[in-house]
Amino acid sequence: MKDRSAIVPKADGDVLELGCGGGINLQFYDWSKVNSLTGLDPSAELLDYTREEARERGFDMEICDGIGEAMPFADARFDTVLTTFTLCSVQDGNQVMAEMRRVLKPGGKFLFLEHGRAPDKGPEKWQRRIEPVWKHIAGGCHLHRPVAKAIAANGFRLVENAGHYAPKTPRWLGWMEFGEARPQ
Numbered sequence: 001m002k003d004r005s006a007i008v009p010k011a012d013g014d015v016l017e018l019g020c021g022g023g024i025n026l027q028f029y030d031w032s033k034v035n036s037l038t039g040l041d042p043s044a045e046l047l048d049y050t051r052e053e054a055r056e057r058g059f060d061m062e063i064c065d066g067i068g069e070a071m072p073f074a075d076a077r078f079d080t081v082l083t084t085f086t087l088c089s090v091q092d093g094n095q096v097m098a099e100m101r102r103v104l105k106p107g108g109k110f111l112f113l114e115h116g117r118a119p120d121k122g123p124e125k126w127q128r129r130i131e132p133v134w135k136h137i138a139g140g141c142h143l144h145r146p147v148a149k150a151i152a153a154n155g156f157r158l159v160e161n162a163g164h165y166a167p168k169t170p171r172w173l174g175w176m177e178f179g180e181a182r183p184q
Contacts, residue, residue: 003166004028004084007113007178013079014038016103018068018096019086021046023053037061038078040071068096076105084113087147089140097154101183110156110181116147118175119163126172147177156181 008028011017013035017025020039029037039061041047047063054061066072069092081100090096100110118124127143134143148161159180166174 003113003176003178007084007111008082009033010109010111010180011080011082013108014077014105015080015082016040016071016073016078017082017084018071018100019083019089020050020063023050025082025084026050026053026057026059031059035079038073039063040066040068042067067091068099071099071103073103075102076108077103079105079108080111081108082111085115087112087114087150088116088142088145089138091140093145093150094154097151097156101155104183108183109159110151110183111179112147112151112181113176113178114147115143115166115174115176116145117143118165118171120171123165123171123175130172143173148179151181155184157184 004025005028008025009030011029012033015034015037017039019041021041021043039050044065047065050063064072068090081104087093118127131143135141148158152158159182161179163175163177165171166176
């Protein structure tokens with residue numbers, strides 16, 4: 001939650017939250033900077049939670065059922081695309097990032113908070129070992145995907161990137177990266 005509270009308030013303008021299910025990030029937006037908020041998630045159940053959370057908070061937002069690989073939005077629609085703990089579970093990360101670039105306005109930004117491949121050999125080795133089982137019990141979550149490297153390889157320039165191990169979390173599960181990237 002501490003990491004969410006640092007990255008989500010940086011969203012501004014017309015915002016797309018990819019993987020909005022559950023509505024957990026709604027409490028962290030700086031609504032004085034957000035013109036509109038659109039959420040996209042493939043889980044009908046989680047979208048119901050998001051709708052309820054938005055309703056309880058009095059937020060007017062567009063909530064859409066869909067996947068990141070085929071976003072149902074016009075080109076250059078959003079100023080900000082936000083993901084928090086989402087890219088680990090998409091089917092095709094390269095396609096999702098191509099779609100993000102497509103829906104971002106010129107000069108738009110991609111804000112991310114993701115867990116992924118640990119930079120240290122010990123935890124990284126355990127991630128590779130555990131991931132085949134983990135994916136099946138954790139909704140398709142991949143532990144071993146590189147975060148910043150994948151973002152940079154998919155047409156984004158990292159403006160800000162930081163990482164750390166989450167406290168009180170096994171290191172094979174706890175590597176977090178967060179920051180901002182811009183389409184090149």
